[in-house]
Amino acid sequence: MRQRIPRSEEEWRKILAPEEFHVLREKGTEPPFTGKYLYNKKKGVYRCAGCGNEVFLSDSKYDSGTGWPSFWAPASKESIEPKPDNSLGMRRTEVLCSKCGGHLGHVFNDGPEPTGLRYCMNSIALDFYEK
Numbered sequence: 175m176r177q178r179i180p181r182s183e184e185e186w187r188k189i190l191a192p193e194e195f196h197v198l199r200e201k202g203t204e205p206p207f208t209g210k211y212l213y214n215k216k217k218g219v220y221r222c223a224g225c226g227n228e229v230f231l232s233d234s235k236y237d238s239g240t241g242w243p244s245f246w247a248p249a250s251k252e253s254i255e256p257k258p259d260n261s262l263g264m265r266r267t268e269v270l271c272s273k274c275g276g277h278l279g280h281v282f283n284d285g286p287e288p289t290g291l292r293y294c295m296n297s298i299a300l301d302f303y304e305k
């Protein structure tokens with residue numbers, strides 16, 4: 175982690191809504207096709223719902239058909255932190271907010287050009303700000 179917000183899990187539990195806490199701090203996943211930003215096509219920035227860190231931009235959002243809001247790149251290399259995740263018998267790469275360590279989703283290698291990456295995010299872990 176490059177930078178951490180020094181906040182205990184108990185403090186996070188007080189600050190976040192239960193469903194936000196479940197995804198951001200307990201690495202939960204929202205059910206597909208339920209997230210508020212799945213079909214959002216407005217121009218703007220997506221910030222971490224935990225700390226406000228700018229993590230994704232509408233410019234790299236696309237419809238992956240998976241049921242989760244998907245991006246082919248983060249806002250910047252510094253805004254997120256990839257981390258190996260071998261839970262649930264799968265080899266995946268988890269995507270954390272670089273500022274607060276919050277779990278945002280996973281990144282896969284089946285995305286579109288120019289990166290070939292699919293950042294599969296939980297809407298509940300994001301706050302959208304229209305530009």
Ligand code: FE
Pocket residue numbers: 222223224225226227271272273274275276
């Ligand atoms: Fe954050």
